[in-house]
Amino acid sequence: MEERESTEIKIARFSSCRGVAFEIDPNRSNPFAIGSPTKQEGIGTWLWLPWTRNSSFKVLPQPHNISPTRSRVSSHFCDIDIDASDVEVEFIAEVQDIEKPDKANGVKVQKLLPKTDPPRRSRLSIILLDQGFTFYKGLFLVCMALNVVALALSAAGYFPYAKTRAALFSIGNILALTLCRSEAVLRVIFWLAVKIIGRPCVSLRIKTATTSFLQSVGGIHSSCGVSSIAWLVYSLVLTLKNKDKTSPEIIGVAFIILSLILLSSLAAFPLVRHLHHNVFERIHRFSGWMALILLWLFILLSVSYEPNSHTYHLTISKVVKKQECWFTLAITVLIIIPWLSVRKVQVSVSSPSSHTSIIKFEGGVEAGLLGRISPSPLSEWHAFGIISDGKKEHMMLAGAVGDFTKSLISTPPKHLWVRSIHFAGLPYxxxxxxxxxxxxxxxxxxxxxxxxxxxxxxxxxxxxxxxxxxxxxxxxxxxxxxxxxxxxxxxxxxxxxxxxxxxxxxxxxxxxxxxxxxxxxxxxxxxxxxxxxxxxxxxxxxxxxxxx
CATH class of the missing domain: 3.40.50.80 (Nucleotide-binding domain of ferredoxin-NADP reductase (FNR) module)
Structure with missing residues (x-):
């Protein structure tokens, strides 16, 4: 009887919640390595559209050689990579040849030995640590440096205007951070940038610098938030040193405003925002509104207080002469504008699968704009890209990855709240x-x-x-x-x-x-x-x- 070689192989099959299943190839030293194709001039890879095999797109040569397999549907459509929390089998296998005498024929046996997989980086660590020094961080540091220098000069006595108007500098920072997050203001700025800098005569370097700046204005927003706290603390310290020139009511209101701004800033910390986004959104919104109301009270009390008589006497002429009043009025207008565009509209929701919904609205929308929708406008808003041919309707594509997006599939709504002013982002x-x-x-x-x-x-x-x-x-x-x-x-x-x-x-x-x-x-x-x-x-x- 002819002697036959037998091989014992243990194959591990993996599937991530991204929906890509694959098997380990025991013929490679690294079972997950993607082998490079044989180099041949003029030969490329043909990628077939999944919905037809009658047409194809010719693609440049790609160094992947993977046998496709199907597994359960993924609900995370933007993610094609495996995260640590998504891996169902928490090990990988390494092929090793082991000299092991087989009792039957004494041949070499090949086995796949388990090997510990190095821990995967979390999304949060990638967001916080893997981006290096970005334009966003640069804007944050520049804005912070300007405030620190001004604060230091004021404390040292070289900037007397700031020392007597510390509260104004705090309000000025709040105005700046509000401007950086005003969707109406940014829509105008983005439009002007495209009209002026988008001309063919403008160099690519200027265009990319403009893109980096407009994409990173959040750095100014964050820096001004921290700086406003610093200036308000400085103002309170100066006020407490001269308690006889102010009233307990003014000091009390200022402390409450400081607490609310501090709470709002802490809620916006990446760790909190990433893990508890709805909590962040509600705290940020309601503490901000409450701080704005109290800021008006603070200004009216400060303007009307008479230190000599310890009484309050408010007149319109006193109010209009205060810079703090005009800054606060601008902040108020900027915050109110988006809420004036809130509408409850009829929608049509369809679900091509149990993991995706398409929400349709009336009216065409310019390419590159994004929109916000909400089931309850005071509690939560969700931003989505807008798909439109610019004519009669537009729609949004939502993957079922959260409570709201899942509810669009399970209980499709007839109406949703929208902001009719769509905002511009990077795609614009x-x-x-x-x-x-x-x-x-x-x-x-x-x-x-x-x-x-x-x-x-x-x-x-x-x-x-x-x-x-x-x-x-x-x-x-x-x-x-x-x-x-x-x-x-x-x-x-x-x-x-x-x-x-x-x-x-x-x-x-x-x-x-x-x-x-x-x-x-x-x-x-x-x-x-x-x-x-x-x-x-x-x-x-x-x-x-x-x-x-």
């Missing part, structure tokens, strides 16, 4: 450039689709990576993508073609299409990898900065 700045590569994973496609449906100043190219596209996103989204030139689109379905190296794919596509800039919308780790790869290739790139 696509209009600054001539040639732009847009990279999206999962439901991140929603912020870019309008550029495929409407005429744009920029020549737009798209990479979209997602799982089970037709199953999760439905025919309607597919048909919208199909309307665009197939020469400018790469669609990669991970359920069919496996998990790609999105960073490398983005760099190669940017070079192939000769784009000026890359804009990515993905999860924190995915966005970070694309931005780093583009930076190494010296290609300007922008993505979510996950700021405050």
């Amino acid at each position: 700045l696509v209009n600054l450039y001539k040639r732009v590569l847009l990279v999206a994973t999962g439901s991140g496609i929603c912020v870019f689709l309008s550029f495929l449906l409407q005429p744009s100043k920029a020549n737009v190219y798209l990479i979209w990576v997602a799982k089970d596209i037709e199953l999760n996103f439905g025919r309607e989204i597919i048909e919208l993508v199909n309307k665009y030139s197939k020469e400018k689109v790469i669609v990669h379905d991970t359920a069919i073609s496996g998990r790609p190296n999105v960073a490398e794919m983005s760099v190669n596509a940017a070079i192939m299409w000769n784009v000026e800039v890359v804009i990515v919308t993905s999860n924190p780790e995915g966005s970070r990898d694309v931005l780093r790869a583009c930076k190494r290739a010296k290609i300007p790139a922008f993505g979510p900065i996950w700021d405050s």
Whole structure:
């Protein structure tokens, strides 16, 4: 009888909640390594659209060689990478040849030995630690430095105006942070930037610097919040040194305002905001409103107080002469403006899958804008990218990843609260450039689709990576993508073609299409990898900065 070689192999199968299942290849030293294809001139990889096998997009060569397998549907459409909390099997296996005599024939036995997987980085650590020194942090430090210098000069007696108007400097910082978060003001600024700096004669360096600044104004917002606390503390210290010139009521109101601003700032700390977003949103909103009401009371008490008689005497002439009054009036107007645009509108909600909902509204919307919707306007608001051809209607694509988005599928509403003033974000700045590569994973496609449906100043190219596209996103989204030139689109379905190296794919596509800039919308780790790869290739790139 012919002697036959037997091999004992133990295969581990993995599946993440991202929905990509794969098996370990025991023929590689690293079971998760993606092998490079044989180098052949002029040969590329063909990525097939998942909804048809009759047409394809030709793609640049990609260094992945993965056998596609299907698993359960993912509900995290923007995430194609595995997070530590999502891994169902918390080990990886390493192939080792072990000399083990087999009783039957004495041949070598190959086994897969378990190996501890290094701990995965959390999303929060990626957001806080992996971005390095950003433009956002630079603005934060510059704004903070200016305030610290002014405060130090005032305390040393070299800036007497600030010493006598410390409360005004605190209110001035609050006005600045409100301006940096006013969606109406930013909409105008973004529009002006596109009109003026988006001209062909303006250099790419100026355009990218403008994009970095507008994307990072949150750094000014955060810095002014901290600075306003510092100035208010300084004002209170000076007031307590001269208690005979003020009243206990004024001091008490000032302490309450300080407490509310401090509470609002603590709630905005990344750890709290990331883990308890609804708590942050409500504290930020209601403590801010209460502080504003008390600020008006503080100003009226301060203006009307007579130190000599210890009485209050309020006149209009006294109020209008106070700078604090005009600053506070501006803050009040800026806070009221978005609430004047709140409307309850009729909506149509459909669910192409149990993990996605499409919300439709009346009226066309300009490409690049985002919108906010809410089931209860005083408690929570949710921002989504807007998909529109600019004509009769627009819609939002929502992945079921939270209580609200899940409720859109389980109990579709007939009406929702909206803010009719849509706000501009990073996608709007696509209009600054001539040639732009847009990279999206999962439901991140929603912020870019309008550029495929409407005429744009920029020549737009798209990479979209997602799982089970037709199953999760439905025919309607597919048909919208199909309307665009197939020469400018790469669609990669991970359920069919496996998990790609999105960073490398983005760099190669940017070079192939000769784009000026890359804009990515993905999860924190995915966005970070694309931005780093583009930076190494010296290609300007922008993505979510996950700021405050």
